[in-house]
Amino acid sequence: xxxxxxxxxxxxSGGFAWATRRKHPGLYMGLxxxxxxxxxxxxxxxxxxxxPAGVVAWGWQNRGWTRVYDDIHAWPLWYxxxxxxxxxxxxxxxxxxxxxWMHRPKPFKLAHALHHASRPPTAWAAMAFHPIEALTGAVxxxxxxxxxxxxxGGLALVLTIMTVMGVTNHMGWxxxxxFMWRGALGGxxxxxxxxxxxxxxxxxxxxxxxxxxxxxxxxxxxxxxxTREHARAARRAAAASGGDGAVGVxxxxxxxxxxPA
Ligand SMILES: [Zn+2]
Ligand SMILES: [Zn+2]
Numbered sequence: 001x002x003x004x005x006x007x008x009x010x011x012x013s014g015g016f017a018w019a020t021r022r023k024h025p026g027l028y029m030g031l032x033x034x035x036x037x038x039x040x041x042x043x044x045x046x047x048x049x050x051x052p053a054g055v056v057a058w059g060w061q062n063r064g065w066t067r068v069y070d071d072i073h074a075w076p077l078w079y080x081x082x083x084x085x086x087x088x089x090x091x092x093x094x095x096x097x098x099x100x101w102m103h104r105p106k107p108f109k110l111a112h113a114l115h116h117a118s119r120p121p122t123a124w125a126a127m128a129f130h131p132i133e134a135l136t137g138a139v140x141x142x143x144x145x146x147x148x149x150x151x152x153g154g155l156a157l158v159l160t161i162m163t164v165m166g167v168t169n170h171m172g173w174x175x176x177x178x179f180m181w182r183g184a185l186g187g188x189x190x191x192x193x194x195x196x197x198x199x200x201x202x203x204x205x206x207x208x209x210x211x212x213x214x215x216x217x218x219x220x221x222x223x224x225x226x227t228r229e230h231a232r233a234a235r236r237a238a239a240a241s242g243g244d245g246a247v248g249v250x251x252x253x254x255x256x257x258x259x260p261a
Contacts, residue, residue: 017123087144087154096208116202123168126170174193194224
């Protein structure tokens with residue numbers, strides 16, 4: 001299971017890092033030592049995530065543990081999306097409160113400063129956690145499967161959303177359509193623009209998938225803005241590719257990224 005989590009991380013983070021190089025060349029330029037550190041800590045986290053997941057998966061297959069079902073008709077069909085939503089809601093609540101706790105001075109220094117050492121984070125930072133933080137994340141889904149029935153396909157969807165959001169929230173640009181981070185729906189969902197502000201200001205925007213806890217507790221400070229980083233990245237990329245038209249590219253990049261939302 002550790003191997004699966006590790007390989008899944010390398011494929012998904014690698015894929016989005018590659019997309020970043022194409023979309024915003026220069027964004028990760030000069031960050032090689034940081035990226036190396038992000039990969040090492042993420043692989044260590046993969047090892048930690050793999051242990052409870054492996055034990056529970058073994059128990060599910062060999063001992064009939066958990067409330068994961070594989071017969072789609074074991075529960076009414078309407079329950080399938082409801083269970084997925086429930087898992088996301090509960091995971092989000094757990095993340096919000098443990099994350100907020102980890103921003104208290106002592107736990108921060110001990111367990112969470114490592115994640116914030118990525119400045120700015122990249123697509124490789126998705127699982128760059130101190131082992132204590134990794135442990136708090138690793139137990140959630142393996143505990144939920146004992147409590148809340150879910151179809152094996154629904155569980156796969158939850159894990160996919162978890163992986164994709166973990167990576168895309170850190171990659172330094174928005175891959176999702178505007179309605180997901182602006183407007184009526186965007187006001188309740190968390191994507192890169194929201195989590196970027198957490199990495200910028202620290203004491204706010206603690207959520208994982210949804211913004212209701214942040215909004216309810218007064219810790220939502222709106223969404224961040226990638227304009228400056230993207231302009232800087234365009235300048236760096238232009239300079240690296242020979243300098244011809246560097247200023248023009250930088251200005252165009254900045255103007256494009258800064259278009260009013
Ligand atoms: Zn944090
Ligand atoms: Zn983060």
